[in-house]
Amino acid sequence: MATPFVSGAIALLVTRFPDESMATILNRLYSSTDTLESLARRCRVGGRLNISRALELEMPKPLNDDFSNATLVQNSPLVVSGFNSTATLEASEGPHDPEGTGRSVWWSWTADTDGFAELSSTGSDFNTMVAVYQGETLDALQLVAKDRDVSPGHNGALLGFNAEAGQIYRIAVDGLLGATGNISLSLGQTVVNDDFANALEIEGINVKTSSENIAATRESGEPDHVANTFGSKSVWWSWKAPLSGNVTISTSASNSFDTLLAVYTGGRLDELQLIASNDDDDRTGVWTSALTLYAQEGETYKIAVDGWNGGFGEIGLTVAMAESDDLEDARNVVSDTFEDVSFTNQATKESGEPNHGGSASGQSLWWRWKATRSGHAEIATFGSDFDTVLAVYDGQSIGGLNVLVENDDSGGALSSRVAFDVEVGEVYYIAVDGNDFRADRSYGLARLTISVEEDPSWLTPVIADPGTFEAIAGDTIEFTIAATRNPTLFAANGLPAGLSLDESTGVVSGTPLQSGRFEVLIEATNEAGIGLYLHVLDIEPRPGAPIASPLPIEKKAVEGTRMELSIQVEDETDISYQWFKDGSALLGFDSSSLLIESMNSVAEGSYSVEVANSNGTILVGSTRVRMIREALVNISTRGYVGLDAEVMIAGFIITGSQPRQVLIRGLGKSMESPESNIEAVLADPKLTLRDWKGQLIVSQDNWLEEPNWATVESVGLSVGAVPPVDSGESAILTTLDPGLYTVALSGADGGTGLGLIEVFDASSESIETRLANISTRVRASIGQEVAIAGFVITGQDPKRVLIRALGPDLLKRNVSGVLPDPRMILYQGQDVIATNDDWEDQNGFLITEASRQVNTSILDEGSKDAAMVCELQPGLYTVIVNDVADDSGIALVEVHELP
The missing domain is CATH 2.60.120.380 (Jelly Rolls)
Known part of the structure; x- marks a missing residue:
């Protein structure tokens, strides 16, 4: 009842004294207290509020008016408030300042550490004087430090002194030149992270x-x-x-x-x-x-x-x-009470993810919660700073989720709350997203709380959390499982080697042989049945046991690529290793590193490594290993094809160790249709394919004149490419070794016009070898002659890419007539998902680091080139490039996949 009583008292005082500030109202309320010894140091005022006294016209005297009644404060930092409008100067209290008002109030502070202390009355609503003393009585005080402020524009004295731990300091605050009012007093000591x-x-x-x-x-x-x-x-x-x-x-x-x-x-x-x-x-x-x-x-x-x-x-x-952005990356929780804080600012919605709570912004975070006891669970987002939606699921994959409960607003608030029954050991997936009603309130700080209470009507034992305690591998430990309702039998599954349970008493004892984190399912049985609790037991390594670097929280690798897990041990003398996957020992994996030669779905799982010497054994991990099911494939660029330096040039890289089949097409008339309104196309396209040294590989003009034209048509259909409508179009179907290649599109007859280059990954094998890092150099202008690049991301996982539209940077490569100020717009379908004009406008450091990662040129500070880093879901994307001022010139459009 305290909270509504205080709220009602404040409302009554505001009505009684409408011209007083809230600070004055609060001080009036606090100073009306009837002090009680039973409440001393247990609440803000140390007593019971006296509303009748607070309603009197004259302000009560401050409780800390006299030296002997100084408000006790300790530790730091601290911010306290008070007032001096009805304070007095005691008979034996001399003036603290020649211009003092003579209305002083007192605090008594005990320093908790040695070090410099700073005291300020900034925030007070009148000119103040602050003095710090040492001494036990008013007539024996020794001045330590003092400051005053008579500035009309700034109310706040500021002083500093060297404090000693355990020393009591007496703090007096008075007004100057007759001033009184509300006091704000802040005190802090030097913190270790000042420098x-x-x-x-x-x-x-x-x-x-x-x-x-x-x-x-x-x-x-x-x-x-x-x-x-x-x-x-x-x-x-x-x-x-x-x-x-x-x-x-x-x-x-x-x-x-x-x-x-x-x-x-x-x-x-x-x-x-x-x-x-x-x-x-x-x-x-x-x-x-x-x-x-x-x-x-x-x-x-x-x-x-x-x-x-x-x-x-x-x-x-x-x-x-936002490492818990995707379901597979959900943050693990094993508890019956839990609180966590994270941010959804950069979170995304993965392919196939449902709309949580019926309306979501697509910026979700995930938690994987294993309940440690059965009962009634409450999950809430109270304390978040945006309009949340909340949903709880069971299931094992994004496509196999079954919604259990969901909620948008709880009780009219913007936070969310769900309540449902849970079972011990079961896994629940929790998603927090934002309501899409207002874009500026659809993301932010997410606070998630979980609590479970067992049903009071149950008659089975209720097991108490054994809590945390110091347990070291190699040392004897003992703890007792406590449970209500007279259990007669106990059991525990998952204890580390060396520990055992007394089934009749619930005492766990022994000498753990291995350090690490262990999930122990505890059972307590009585006549009504079995009560369960999942306990997380942490065993610390013993002195002299191996000290090893941790494994990463997560490790990802693209399908078909090599991936290595490794640890470093400080002293490798007499060290042995044993790797585990999903809890099972991996035979033959007994070194400090584990190498997966070719990443595949079978290799996915949870990995850990046991490291041992003569002093003990530690368990390092686990780490989640995931296969990235994605690839950047298929590039197409439409733009103006001119003569000499204005021919269109596409570049692409084949990664890996095996050859790959590629279909390359150069189109002109095939782009014409009544719906497209495309005019002035390239009449007779010609393709020229070269390796990274500039050596000619193949040149092709009319595709239907080639002996393999039927295969070209069939392969084109298999990758989703409609056959060209004109025999004069160009197409190359070839198998290429890993490396860098360029293909130029020009007019076979010296003609010019709009042209389209397409490069398709035409291999049906796994993506161990694949197309990556694709670029096109083209003349960009306005209208139909803007440069248009398209690319496809395949697979099931999102892909980070670096996209650049270069103009001024090409001058360093001796290219003339460049596009002065490129601007690019990224589309998925008809939706604009990102734009950029000048690359430094959007986290230039991130662009620079991404460029280093893919070993491409670093853009000059202040250049007008455009660039962006995006994480994209599988799908088809289009980049449109033109000049901000509608100028024309040569541009290079690049799409790089990032690790």
Whole structure:
């Protein structure tokens, strides 16, 4: 009843004193308290509210008016409030300042650590004086530090002093020149991560950490973290990306001040490279900060949080990767109570994924939850900062999901909640997405909570969570399984070797021989039946046992490619290895690395490795191994075909180790139709295919004159290509070794016009060898002469690609007459899914890193070339390239697949 009582009291006071600020209303309420010893230090006011006193016209005296009644505070950081409008100066209390108002209030702070402390009254609504003393009585105080502020535009004194752990400091706040009002007092001590060199190291794919910057400083040589802003109280973190992918970093839990956020790479303050920065969250417009960037596995990122214009307070920092974007990548949870925070900002909708809750934005995250007890479960997204939808499924694949419960808005709120019965050991898939009603409220910070309560009507035993305790391999341990309702028999499945269970008492004891994480299914039986609980038991390695690097959370490889898992051990003396897949030992895999020569579906699974020496055994892993069922195949480019340098040139790469059959077509009149309205086509196309050295492989003019024309037609139909309608078109069907190739399209008779180059992957074998990294050089203009490139992504998985439309960059390759300012638009069907004009407008660092990954040219800073990195679902895509100012020139359109 406390919350509605306080809310009602505040409403009554607002009605009684409509001209008073909320701070004054709260201070009036707090100061009307009847103090009670039984409530001392147990609630905000240490007593019971006296509403009758609060309603009196004259403001009650502050509870901390006298030195002996100073408000006790400890630890830091802290932000407290108060008022001095009815305070007094005690008889033995001398003035704290010659211009003091004589209305002082007191706090008593016990320092919890040694170090510099900073105290500020910024946020008060009048000119203040703050003094810090040491001493046990009012007449024996020794001044430690003092500051005053008489500036009419800024209310806030600021002072600092060196505090000693355990020392009590007396803090007095008074007004100046007769001023009184509401007080805001902030206190903090120097934090360890104040300087860049002492950045706090954080790790993981989903990290929540905290700090404060009340007493933080700005180092010499430290950059401005956000352009055109001023900050002077920065703190630092260091985060090493555990895998590659999009990561969102946010200070949304820092709700007390206006934050600045920046992310860098570099090992020293004077060599930092800014990756991304943000002042106010672009989506919500709030004072906290949020940004998203593409993180490279193994790269260390330095994160700085500062306060705008010297702002300070408590900082809540969240670093979250959308690694649970797809069902197969769902984040694993084994618990009956759980809380998690992540971001859906860069999440996507995978092929075949349902609309959760009936209406979804297609930016979903997944959790794979194994219930540790049977009962009634409640799952909710309360605390998320966007309009969520929530759904729970069973099933094993995206196409085999069965919805159990789903919800959009719960109780009229934008958060979601579902409740249903669960069974111990069963796996449930939970999806959180956004409602698509408003685009700016369809994604953001997702907070997921899970709780399970057993049905009170059940008569079977209820097993308590054994909890966490220190357990080391090789040491004797013992714990007891506690259960209600008089169990007579216990059982446990999944205990590590060396541990056993006393079936009659529920005591687990022994000496575990192996370290690692073990899921133990506990049973307790009485006359009514069996109660179950799934316990996660962590066994730490014993001293001297092997110390090994962790396996990655996940490892992916394209079908047919090589993939290696490996670990590093600090001391390899007398070391042995044994690899496991899905819990079963792999015979012959007994080294520090495991090599899969050709990735296939059989190789998918959960891998771990047992590492042993004479001192003990550790289990490293597990890691999820997945086969990527995708490939970038089939490129087509339509554009103007001219003479000499204006012929159309397509380039493509065949990867792998085996030859591949390729169908290449050059079309002109086949593009004409009443529906297309295409005019002035190339009358007699001619194709010329060359290798990377420029050596001629084959040249072809009229396709029907070739002896294999029927095969060309048949293969074309098999890859979805309609036969050319004119005998003058060109087609080449050939088998090529892995390597780089170019094919030029020109007019056989010296003619010009619109032409189309198509390159098809025509092999029926697996994609161990395949087309990749396809490009076309073409003259781009306006109208029907814009450059149009099409490509296909096959398979079942999304594919990351780098797409570039180059103009100015071609000048470095001695190409003249280039397109001055390329702009490209990416379509899937009729829908625009991405656009770009200048490549640096969209995360230039990500574009540069992607270019390095595929070993292509790095674009110059400030160039007008266009580029984008996208993760695309399987399907057909089209890129249209023209000039921003409708100019004409030579452009190079590239599509690179990324790892």
